[in-house]
Amino acid sequence: MKRIFGIKCMMALGLTIACGVAVAQTTATEQAPKIDSSYNNTYYQQRMELFRVLPAQKNAILFLGNSITERGPWQELIPGKPVVNRGIGGDNTFGLLARLDSHLVMKPKVIFLLIGINDIGRGLPTEVSASNYRRIVERIRTVCPKAKLYIQSILPMNEKILSAAYLKNKKDKVIALNNEIRKIAAEYALTFIDLQPVFADEQGELHADMTIDGIHLRPEAYAKWVDYLKAKKYL
Numbered sequence: 001m002k003r004i005f006g007i008k009c010m011m012a013l014g015l016t017i018a019c020g021v022a023v024a025q026t027t028a029t030e031q032a033p034k035i036d037s038s039y040n041n042t043y044y045q046q047r048m049e050l051f052r053v054l055p056a057q058k059n060a061i062l063f064l065g066n067s068i069t070e071r072g073p074w075q076e077l078i079p080g081k082p083v084v085n086r087g088i089g090g091d092n093t094f095g096l097l098a099r100l101d102s103h104l105v106m107k108p109k110v111i112f113l114l115i116g117i118n119d120i121g122r123g124l125p126t127e128v129s130a131s132n133y134r135r136i137v138e139r140i141r142t143v144c145p146k147a148k149l150y151i152q153s154i155l156p157m158n159e160k161i162l163s164a165a166y167l168k169n170k171k172d173k174v175i176a177l178n179n180e181i182r183k184i185a186a187e188y189a190l191t192f193i194d195l196q197p198v199f200a201d202e203q204g205e206l207h208a209d210m211t212i213d214g215i216h217l218r219p220e221a222y223a224k225w226v227d228y229l230k231a232k233k234y235l
Contacts, residue, residue: 036122065086067216072225073219104144110150112193121170156200157205163214
């Protein structure tokens, strides 16, 4: 009777019995990785404030993304067409999803989507980013069903030049998320634009002459990017 009571007590304390030894149980909460879904920082707010005062353009070519998109001189590289840059440095899939409707209200004609590297930098699980990505795509298709949506791959990085420690050794994560993004594009019958041939060297790293810090692009790299989009008849 005492032994039965002792076993019940140990089970109540979160212990199991394995070969006569009490073993602590691990709860689902303890196993689950912590998800950093934050995005609404001061810079994000400043960019959103700017977007709210800019005039809406009809039938625009809309570029959505993070700092890679934000730093692109798209208007100058695509003259004579209504081009809208809605990149926010440091943004992730959570942030883009939250602000998406405010951009779609202009009913763009073409949308170029590129997001995900900051998810990887934060250590977000690939499945979480992919889930957000699918929600972004679904929302665009619902609100702007006539818009031509292009899904662009996350750019490679250059490990030798890269100074940001939080992005080090993340090449496999980039490949994994790009694979999921490619699947989502196929699922919704969308064009997936693989930018690897444009920016990667023979080792799969971002060309050293295209970047200063191993992740962000030099101006001439953006010109090459636009030339590629034009050659493929996406612009």
